Amino acid sequence: MSPNIAEGEIFAKPMVTVTGPWSTGKTTMLNYLLNLEETKQLYTGAEPTTSEFTILMAGEPPKTTDGMVLVTDRKKPFSSLSKYGQGFLEHLAGLTMPSELLELITLVDTPGIIENRKQQERGYPFNNVMKWFTDRSDLIFVVFDPTKLDVGLELETLFRLLKGREAQVRIILNKADSVSEQELMRVYGALFWGLQPLINVTEPPRLYIGSFWTKPYQTQPELFLKEEISLLDDINEIVQNRIEKKIAFIRHHAILVRIHALLVDFYHKAFRQHSYLFKNSDSVAADIVSNPEKYKIYQSILAFNVSKYDLPEPHIYEEFFNITALPTYKQLTAHCSYFSGCLLDNIERAINSDLPNLLDSVHPQSCKSKQSSCSGVKGNK
Numbered sequence: 001m002s003p004n005i006a007e008g009e010i011f012a013k014p015m016v017t018v019t020g021p022w023s024t025g026k027t028t029m030l031n032y033l034l035n036l037e038e039t040k041q042l043y044t045g046a047e048p049t050t051s052e053f054t055i056l057m058a059g060e061p062p063k064t065t066d067g068m069v070l071v072t073d074r075k076k077p078f079s080s081l082s083k084y085g086q087g088f089l090e091h092l093a094g095l096t097m098p099s100e101l102l103e104l105i106t107l108v109d110t111p112g113i114i115e116n117r118k119q120q121e122r123g124y125p126f127n128n129v130m131k132w133f134t135d136r137s138d139l140i141f142v143v144f145d146p147t148k149l150d151v152g153l154e155l156e157t158l159f160r161l162l163k164g165r166e167a168q169v170r171i172i173l174n175k176a177d178s179v180s181e182q183e184l185m186r187v188y189g190a191l192f193w194g195l196q197p198l199i200n201v202t203e204p205p206r207l208y209i210g211s212f213w214t215k216p217y218q219t220q221p222e223l224f225l226k227e228e229i230s231l232l233d234d235i236n237e238i239v240q241n242r243i244e245k246k247i248a249f250i251r252h253h254a255i256l257v258r259i260h261a262l263l264v265d266f267y268h269k270a271f272r273q274h275s276y277l278f279k280n281s282d283s284v285a286a287d288i289v290s291n292p293e294k295y296k297i298y299q300s301i302l303a304f305n306v307s308k309y310d311l312p313e314p315h316i317y318e319e320f321f322n323i324t325a326l327p328t329y330k331q332l333t334a335h336c337s338y339f340s341g342c343l344l345d346n347i348e349r350a351i352n353s354d355l356p357n358l359l360d361s362v363h364p365q366s367c368k369s370k371q372s373s374c375s376g377v378k379g380n381k
Contacts, residue, residue, distance in 0.1 A: 012077035014238040015106045017133045020143035022112025025174040029212035052091040056107040059096030067092030088124035104239045113154045131161045138238040140168050145175040146187045151194045159198035169205040177211040177218040243362050251355040258347050265332040270295040285326040
């Protein structure tokens with residue numbers, strides 16, 4: 001079933017989420033990208049210092065916003081995070097600051113993964129929250145360093161959440177100049193060996209090697225500078241393609257909404273066909289919801305240009321109709337009028353015509369120089 005999408009999500013900037021084991025330099029990397037190392041606006045340290053999800057946005061004057069206030073602002077794309085409860089909102093914060101980079105994207109700093117900590121000790125559903133952010137991220141940076149290559153349960157869970165999102169994942173081996181060239185080759189191999197069982201795709205995510213802070217490189221400066229430029233090019237690309245991706249995102253959501261509407265209509269059609277005057281309607285509805293295969297609901301919908309791979313699991317609709325009973329719904333044809341037409345026809349026209357035509361009219365922006373609209377994405381070395 002398609003989740004609700006707030007207006008703030010439709011107009012949101014591209015999002016980059018940074019995650020990985022604790023003390024691998026995630027927050028230092030963000031300070032570097034935002035040119036904050038001198039002010040240290042984001043606190044760093046050898047011990048686990050980031051215990052909350054920090055959303056970094058452009059704005060003046062610089063200020064910190066509590067999680068409760070952040071999810072209340074409908075103009076921002078975070079309102080649906082409120083479903084994870086007060087325990088999570090106490091570990092959510094927004095940080096606004098003047099920044100050329102943040103004028104183009106939103107950055108998310110996440111709590112470091114600590115393998116000896118059980119999820120319930122965090123006080124909120126960490127994995128569900130991580131999935132919310134990764135599902136909405138245009139890029140996902142998973143940061144390691146040469147001393148923290150162990151793959152434990154929490155990291156395994158993270159990569160399970162990233163299944164199907166491999167194209168957005170970038171593995172970053174940070175602090176790479178802290179080891180010799182020979183040792184770096186061993187570390188590189190060990191990292192891929194450890195991650196191989198977790199990344200079951202033909203083409204693994206791109207891996208970047210570097211040291212993301214302003215201090216001079218200790219080894220291989222040319223290699224690390226090229227890697228940094230390639231990483232910044234990745235960020236540039238999501239900025240350039242943001243409009244096309246947003247249109248594709250809206251169209252995909254429209255497809256899921258159409259499937260949901262058709263499924264509910266097929267459930268309701270089966271209910272109408274098998275309800276009789278002397279038959280208990282509640283028991284008929286319960287049987288249809290519990291046994292959709294008996295009434296060929298999922299088989300019938302495939303004739304309406306619906307991919308079987310887009311169909312939700314039947315148990316989701318069991319939960320759905322437990323909230324609002326099946327008999328209370330109307331037929332899709334009841335949502336038609338002389339002036340506005342039928343809702344289903346309108347959404348099909350958007351999917352098949354309006355949104356593809358809008359996509360054709362959009363020309364990708366280019367970043368031909370640092371003076372262009374993407375000038376905020378640049379290194380600091």
